[in-house]
Amino acid sequence: MSGAGDRVWLNMVVNGRPVQVSVRPDARLIDVLRDDLGLTGTKEGCSRGECGACTVLLDGEAVNSCLVLALKAEGREVLTIEGLARDGQLHPLQEAFLRHGAVQCGYCTPGMILAAKALLDRHPHPTREEIRRGLSGNLCRCTGYKKIVDAVEEVARGGVRP
Amino acid sequence: MKAPLYLRPRSLQEALEALGEPGARPLAGGTDLVLLMRDRLVRPSLLVDISCLEELRRVERDADGLRIGAACRLVDLEAHPLVPPVLRSACRQVGTPQVRNVATVGGNVCNASPAGDTIPPLLSLDAVAEVRSAAGSRSVPLDRFFLGPKKTVLAPGELVVEFRIPGAALGRGGCFQKIGRRSEVVIAQVNAAATVELDERGALAAVRVALGSVAPTPLRCRLAEEKLTGRPPAGEAVEEAARAVLESISPISDVRAPASYRLRVAAVLTRRALAGALREVGVKDL
Numbered sequence: 155m156s157g158a159g160d161r162v163w164l165n166m167v168v169n170g171r172p173v174q175v176s177v178r179p180d181a182r183l184i185d186v187l188r189d190d191l192g193l194t195g196t197k198e199g200c201s202r203g204e205c206g207a208c209t210v211l212l213d214g215e216a217v218n219s220c221l222v223l224a225l226k227a228e229g230r231e232v233l234t235i236e237g238l239a240r241d242g243q244l245h246p247l248q249e250a251f252l253r254h255g256a257v258q259c260g261y262c263t264p265g266m267i268l269a270a271k272a273l274l275d276r277h278p279h280p281t282r283e284e285i286r287r288g289l290s291g292n293l294c295r296c297t298g299y300k301k302i303v304d305a306v307e308e309v310a311r312g313g314v315r316p
Numbered sequence: 317m318k319a320p321l322y323l324r325p326r327s328l329q330e331a332l333e334a335l336g337e338p339g340a341r342p343l344a345g346g347t348d349l350v351l352l353m354r355d356r357l358v359r360p361s362l363l364v365d366i367s368c369l370e371e372l373r374r375v376e377r378d379a380d381g382l383r384i385g386a387a388c389r390l391v392d393l394e395a396h397p398l399v400p401p402v403l404r405s406a407c408r409q410v411g412t413p414q415v416r417n418v419a420t421v422g423g424n425v426c427n428a429s430p431a432g433d434t435i436p437p438l439l440s441l442d443a444v445a446e447v448r449s450a451a452g453s454r455s456v457p458l459d460r461f462f463l464g465p466k467k468t469v470l471a472p473g474e475l476v477v478e479f480r481i482p483g484a485a486l487g488r489g490g491c492f493q494k495i496g497r498r499s500e501v502v503i504a505q506v507n508a509a510a511t512v513e514l515d516e517r518g519a520l521a522a523v524r525v526a527l528g529s530v531a532p533t534p535l536r537c538r539l540a541e542e543k544l545t546g547r548p549p550a551g552e553a554v555e556e557a558a559r560a561v562l563e564s565i566s567p568i569s570d571v572r573a574p575a576s577y578r579l580r581v582a583a584v585l586t587r588r589a590l591a592g593a594l595r596e597v598g599v600k601d602l
Contacts (some may be wrong), residue, residue: 158550162322179322179363180353201354203415204348215391215417221347222418225322226365269414290500291412 166227168193169237177224181263184219186227187234195235195264199293206292209265210234216291235264238271240275246312247271250305258296266292270306279310320353321362322338328371328477330446334364336450336473342366344387345418347411348427367420375399381483386422386476390434393421394437400481402490403437403507409494410434412501422476425461428533429503435462435534436509437492439526441485449474462533488513488522491592493585497572504529505573506581510589512549514597515527520544525557525590529572530565530582537564540586549594551602558587 161176168191174254175190187193187210196219199207210219211233212226238245247267250256257263272286273280280288285306286299292309294302320339325331334340339361343349352358366372372387373418375398382398393399394407394416410416410424410433422432425445443458450473458479461468470476488511496502506529513522523544525538528534547553567578591602 160319178319179317182350191598202351203411206412206414209414212417216414217418218412218414221350221415223343223346223350223363224323225324226346226367228324260410272413288413291414 157224162225164224164228166229167231167242169232169234171203175224179223179225182220183212183217183222183224183227183232186224187219187232193236195233197261197264199261199265204293205262205265206269207262207265209268209292211272214272214275216269218291233268233271235268238267245271246309247274247306250309251302254301254305254308256297256301256305262292262294262296266294266302270302270309274306274310280306282307285310318361320360322365323362323395324368328366328369328466329371331364331366332448332450332473332475334362334521335475337362337473340364340473341477344420344423345389345461346423347415347419348423350376357362366475371508372422374478379483380480382481382486383477384421384481386418386425386478388422390416390419390421390424399440400437400486400488400490400511402440402492402593403434405492406433406494406507406509408436409492410502419544421479423568425458425479426468426476428462428466430465430531430533431504431507431529433492433494433504433507433528436507436526436528437490438479438481439536440442440490440509440511440524441481441488442524444480444482444487445476447474447482448477455480457534459536464532484522488524489593489596491589491596493589493592495581495585501570502530506530506567506578506585508582508585508589510586510593512590512597514549514592517548519548520553521546524586525561525586526571527561527565527582527586530567530578532566537561537586539564544590547601549602554587554590554594554602557590561586 197207199205203221208220341360343363372385390407490511494507515521525537525540540560543557566577569575
């Protein structure tokens with residue numbers, strides 16, 4: 155419980171590391187990630203849960219961080235785009251996006267890649283239709299989606315568990 | 317705006333006591349509430365996070381029928397083998413995958429948008445909302461739950477804990493239809509659900525038709541149901557029911573669609589929902 159209007163402690167694991175932040179009870183997860191933790195890879199697009207640019211993984215599931223109250227992440231694991239690359243090595247999805255030209259302005263990309271990871275973690279070999287459905291919560295204004303689907307399909311076909 | 321307090325109760329009892337405080341609101345997924353708070357349309361002084369309460373997240377059959385916990389997430393219901401297909405289909409079509417990973421059926425119902433996708437299926441299944449408060453409990457049939465756009469019969473301190481679907485409704489064929497400006501993420505321009513049951517002679521023993529987005533609340537179209545009950549399920553009868561729906565509804569023009577469009581589409585979705593429900597009980601050609 156917290157005092158009215160006071161900040162509260164939030165404890166969660168972000169990109170594999172435990173963090174403790176002092177937050178307003180009505181802060182959104184995106185606010186804490188970007189403003190308190192400096193993880194600005196997560197973008198705010200529509201602020202209403204319609205574009206998916208703010209997608210992060212919460213306990214492995216894709217969520218709109220603009221809609222999730224930060225305190226709901228108490229005791230849970232958050233993965234942002236910054237958490238994908240390991241020791242300077244890009245994640246297969248990141249490499250595939252680059253190879254296929256699936257990044258233009260890049261604004262949708264962090265959310266798109268995380269949504270793709272959540273999809274492949276659940277369905278390692280989706281059809282193109284299943285890929286589109288899995289990414290249906292992520293809008294892209296630049297690419298026309300084809301190269302994004304190509305990139306995800308390549309990772310899926312490669313059988314590399316992302 | 318002063319930030320509200322946030323409480324994660326460890327039991328339903330603790331949640332209900334906290335909800336008895338003035339200005340307290342239940343928080344489930346928050347996909348509606350967070351936006352309402354940011355738009356300053358609601359200003360809770362206390363958020364009671366009920367999303368982790370196990371007793372609100374179960375789906376169970378019992379002697380009377382099916383019980384669906386109000387805090388069940390849409391992603392969990394959309395693939396649940398015990399949940400009737402008409403409701404699974406609606407859960408699958410709310411928002412986006414990201415929204416469905418967080419949003420709950422209780423939230424969708426209690427937000428009481430006339431366009432709430434889970435509501436017509438629940439109405440077509442004769443669902444009853446089980447309501448609890450620190451003072452006691454009551455059951456509210458869902459067709460008496462809504463008072464107007466975003467308004468329900470819930471009093472301050474009351475919480476919907478589960479939806480009960482009677483056993484008799486579970487055997488029916490059902491179908492959900494939704495139309496919007498695109499295939500995902502949309503708030504329905506019109507949505508519809510129908511369930512049907514045939515008797516031994518192949519006539520319609522039970523018919524339910526429920527529509528959303530065409531009136532101040534989602535509603536059962538009893539006129540349409542009466543047109544069909546007791547009759548053999550022929551194309552003509554379905555046509556009459558689809559037309560009868562128009563007399564029960566009062567769509568408005570808004571940013572999503574003009575009223576004239578909604579009137580036309582309401583009849584079309586009713587026809588499709590009935591045809592789909594009948595297909596489930598073996599009536600293939602109408």
